[in-house]
Amino acid sequence: DTGVSQDPRHKITKRGQNVTFRCDPISEHNRLYWYRQTLGQGPEFLTYFQNEAQLEKSRLLSDRFSAERPKGSFSTLEIQRTEQGDSAMYLCASSLAWGEGDTEAFFGQGTRLTVV
Amino acid sequence: DAKTTQPNSMESNEEEPVHLPCNHSTISGTDYIHWYRQLPSQGPEYVIHGLTSNVNNRMASLAIAEDRKSSTLILHRATLRDAAVYYCILRDLSSGDKLTFGTGTRLAVRP
Numbered sequence: 001d002t003g004v005s006q007d008p009r010h011k012i013t014k015r016g017q018n019v020t021f022r023c024d025p026i027s028e029h030n031r032l033y034w035y036r037q038t039l040g041q042g043p044e045f046l047t048y049f050q051n052e053a054q055l056e057k058s059r060l061l062s063d064r065f066s067a068e069r070p071k072g073s074f075s076t077l078e079i080q081r082t083e084q085g086d087s088a089m090y091l092c093a094s095s096l097a098w099g100e101g102d103t104e105a106f107f108g109q110g111t112r113l114t115v116v
Numbered sequence: 117d118a119k120t121t122q123p124n125s126m127e128s129n130e131e132e133p134v135h136l137p138c139n140h141s142t143i144s145g146t147d148y149i150h151w152y153r154q155l156p157s158q159g160p161e162y163v164i165h166g167l168t169s170n171v172n173n174r175m176a177s178l179a180i181a182e183d184r185k186s187s188t189l190i191l192h193r194a195t196l197r198d199a200a201v202y203y204c205i206l207r208d209l210s211s212g213d214k215l216t217f218g219t220g221t222r223l224a225v226r227p
Contacts, residue, residue, distance in 0.1 A: 004159075017140075029184070031158065031213065033214060033215075040219075041127050041219060042203055042217030042219050042220055043153075043160065043215075043217045045214045045215070045216060045217075048214055050211070056214065091159050091160075093159070093160075093189075093215075097213065101142050103148075103207075104162035104165070105162065105215060106161075106162070107160050108159050108161030109157075109158060109163065110159055115227075
C-alpha cells in the first residue's frame, strides 16, 4: 500500500465552476477525514466517514460542499459554484477507528485549489 | 474541544536537542495528547501520542506533566529535515474522533 493518495494534486478553476477531488485511503482503514488548510493556518476539519457513513460535518462545510464515500472505499469532495475564498489545500486522511489498533492518522499530500 | 497553546516559532541548532512545549490547562481525563508535524508542501504526519506516562518512539519523546496540563515534545538530535510545523492536539474519544489542529510551532533548524 502506498499510503493515502489524492487526485488531482493541483486544480485551477474559474469562479462559479464545480470541482471534485478524490481521495484513496489506506485500504484497511475504515475512517476517512477531509480537512482544509489555508496559508499560515493549521488544517481545519471538514467532515469524516466511518466506512460509508458520514458521521460528522463541520459548520465550515456550507451547502456548496458535499462529500461521499460510496462502498466505504475512496471518497470524493465536491465544491459547487466555487468562490475565491475556497482557494486552499484540501487534505484527506485515513485511520483505523479508535480502539481498533493503530490510532495514528495518515494524511495525503493534498489537492491545492486555486479559484480565479 | 479542549484547546492547546504553543509558541508560534522556535529555532534550534542542528544536532542539538529541541524541546517543544504545549500547554493544555483544560485537558480532560479522556483526552489523549497527540503530536503531528507538517513538513513544507506535505500533509501532516504523526509523531507520537500519550495519555499520562512519558512515551518514546524512534522519532521523538513525549514528556507529560504530572497534572497533564502541559507536555513537551523532545527531538533528541535535530536535523535539517526536522524543520517543520509541529502541532500539539488533544484527541477526545467522547467528542468524536477527529483531530483539531491549532496553528502549531514552526521549528527552524540552523546548520
